[in-house]
Amino acid sequence: MVALARGGWLRLALGLTTLSTVFAEKVCYGRRKFELTLTVGKYAPDGVERDMILVNGAFPAPTIEVEQGEHVDVIVHNKMVHNTTVHFHGIDMHASPWSDGVPGVTQRQIGTGETYHYKWQATQYGSYWYHAHQLGQVEDGMYGAIVIHPKKELPKPWSLISQDAKVIEAIDFAAKKPYPLLLADHRHKTAEEIINLSHKANLELPCFDSILFNGKGNVNCLPPDELTSLLTPQQANTLKVNNVTNFTPKGCMPPQLISKTVSPNVTINLAALPKDVVDSCTPTKGSKEVITVHKHHASDEKWFALDIISAFHLLTVMVSIDEHPMWIYAVDGDYIKPQLVHALQATNGDRFSVLVRLDKPGDYPIRVSSVSNSQIMYSSATLRYNVNEAGPVPERQTVPYIKNNGFAASNATVFYSQAKQKQFVVDPIKQTADQTVKLFMRTAGPSFAWALNKTILPPSVLDHGTEAVVLFEPQFNDFDNTTITTKNGTWVDLILITDTIPMPPHPIHKHGNKMWQIGNGIGPFPWATAAEAAAAVPQNFNLVDPPKRDGFTTAQATPTNATWTVLRYQVTSPGAWLLHCHVQSHLVGGMAVVIQDGADHWPIVPDEYRKF
Known part of the structure; x- marks a missing residue:
């Protein structure tokens, strides 16, 4: 039986303008199968036509929606002239590292005319996304949203937003139907x-032509x-x-x-x-994303849930909805103690799940402004609703929380604070690490070449993936600038240090599991371990309830000040994982290392993947 994936009918029931949703075959109870066919075709997201990667004939790629606990089969048919792979960003791939989608690290490339069968279990819940992990192809349009609906019995943080039973019921109703909003920077060249x-x-x-909202822009x-x-x-x-x-x-x-x-x-x-x-700019009319909410909870309380997915290739942006504060209730998929904000900063790979109270019908700009030093750019989508469904949506001038450069429009504007981000259910964190790895970030020659640890990870490892694959042939005795090896169950500190200055911020993403940011600071890092640093500058560390994410952005280093960031994680998923900057030009330029996690419990790769 072939049925529309759960999110398709949920969004139709909510009365939302929808993204395309992939058709899923429910193979059996607790298992879903998705078919993705990748082709190249002409498409004009912002009014200018260019070659784009289309998935099932659509851009962006269709939304994948499943239930927490379900087993997921994603079958990718590559009908392009280029090799490719697909990575499921933020999915921990527990016991299935061969489905992580990194060429040369977890699999060989999917060649022209070939089909690859990704299999993984949705052990997590929340907002994620999937994208190509091959030579910047994410910039060509190969990206889409993932929504994993939590188990019914999972504790939820609604009572921290309101104690009113009607409000909690309305919030829960909205949160069951989050609307994915994929934000991306776009160029007219491939x-x-x-x-x-x-x-x-x-x-x-680092120069782009437009900002896209679910593939629309100008x-x-x-x-x-x-x-x-x-x-x-x-x-x-x-x-x-x-x-x-x-x-x-x-x-x-x-x-x-x-x-x-x-x-x-x-x-x-x-x-x-x-x-x-x-050096030149020609304006276009393009198209505009209008998110129209028609139906709501039966009570007087009306709420809307939005999954903001930062699919940017380089830009970091500020996001805000005029006159509508946002309750951030999940970050990178996990529930947090909700923060009430007017604006949030999003960079490459981030996901923010937010709740918005719909209490004054009308059209409201969803503003996105670049805060990257390299480009001034802004654009908007529209949130439209009429609670009473009586007549047209009122028209009036709205009041923004942010300026077009992302700065506060007034002193009253409240911004999201990662430092104040707390897990809703706090995971225990070990107070000392078993292993410390210092990573010295630097430029490695021209401005397109970047190293996460002194030396670039060459394309022969990162993008070719046609011969040796780390997961298949691990080299546990390799100790170099691009390889890290750990033991299962241990706690590892990754200390990111700017080795050349000035240096822009780098959104560092780890495949395989989430990390805690336990410390950061300005200046050199003269200590051997985080423990020594925490003893010397305790005000720079949080070992009680630090933020937990699958990606953290390092601080910008000025011409006079270096910076450092300490990330801690526990090795719980043996396999070969990539740690890299999620700025696409930096990743293509080599800013990555391979982590051989749990070398003493290395997984046995099924023959179907080893022989692919």
Whole structure:
């Protein structure tokens, strides 16, 4: 029997404008099968047509929705001319590391005309996403949302939002039907074209054409005076000290300043860059995402749940909904003690599940503004609702919480704080680590080459994956800058240290399981272990209830100050896992290491995967 995946009819029942939802075959009780066919076709997300990766003929890829505890089969048919893989971001892949989707680490590439069968169990709950993990193909459109509905008996944090039984009932009703909102930066050139241009120019190209909301957007060209008004103090100072008047018409930092800031001793070739990559901007009408909510809970209390999924390739953004505070109730899939905020900062790979009270009908902008130093850009989608369903939605001017550069519109604006993020149900954390690994982040030559630990992880390991696969042939005796080996059950500290300055923030994502950020600071890290550091600067550490996520962003290092971040995790899922920066150009540039977790309990790889 073939049936629409659970989320399809749930969103129809809620009366929402829907994303496409993949059709799932419920093979048997507790097991679902999804078929994904990848092709390349012409598509114009923001009004400009280009080659895009389409999944089942759609962009973005269809939403996958399952119940917690279900076994999931995802069968990928590669009908493209390029090899590919699919990674299920944030899924712990317990006992199924061969389904993690990293070429050269957990599998060989899926070649043209080939089919790969991913199998995993939804042991978690919450908001996740899936995307290509091959040479930046996520930039070409191969990404989609994952929603895992929690078990009924799982404790939920609604009573921390309200003690009113009607409110709790309405919140629970809304949270059962979260609406995925995939946010992404978009370019008019393919990932392969950008990689080739970067190498020709000897320069990273952190410049985009538009911001997409569930695959919809438009090119918004800002006049020079508006660009000047939106410059942050840091951006303005960078222009001033280099005697440059403004950002480019596309809102981008001039490319010569990108190189001068990050790789000052590298010669670049600006003549290799077509004008439309950085220096010109043509506005488009494109399309707009309008999330229309028609139906609600039967009581007077009306709430809406939104899964904000940051599928950005480089940009970090500020997100806000005019006149509607957001209760953040889950981060990276896990329930937290809810935070009431007006705006939240999202970077590559982040997921925020938020609840919004619908108490004044109308159209409200969902604003997204870049807060990355490399580009000034903003756009919006629309949240539309009419609680009483009586007549058209009222039209009026709304009041924003944030400016178009992501700064607060007033002193009353409250921002999400990761430092204050607390698990709803706190997992115990060991007070000392069994193993300490220092990772020295640096540029490794030109501004497109990055190292997570002094040395880049070369493409022969990270993207080719046609010969040796780490999961199949682990090298437990390798001790180098790109390989970490651990024992099962142990606690590991990853200390991320800026080795060259200045340096932008890096969203560091670990495959296989979540981590705690137990400490961070400004300046050098002279200590041998986190324990020594915590004894010296206890105010910089939290070993009681630190935030837990599958990705953390390091602090920006200025020309005068380095930074450091301490992440702790327990080895509970033996296998080969990637630790990497989720900025696509940094990952393609080599900013990753391979972790051989649980070498003493290495999994036996099924023949069907070993022989693929």
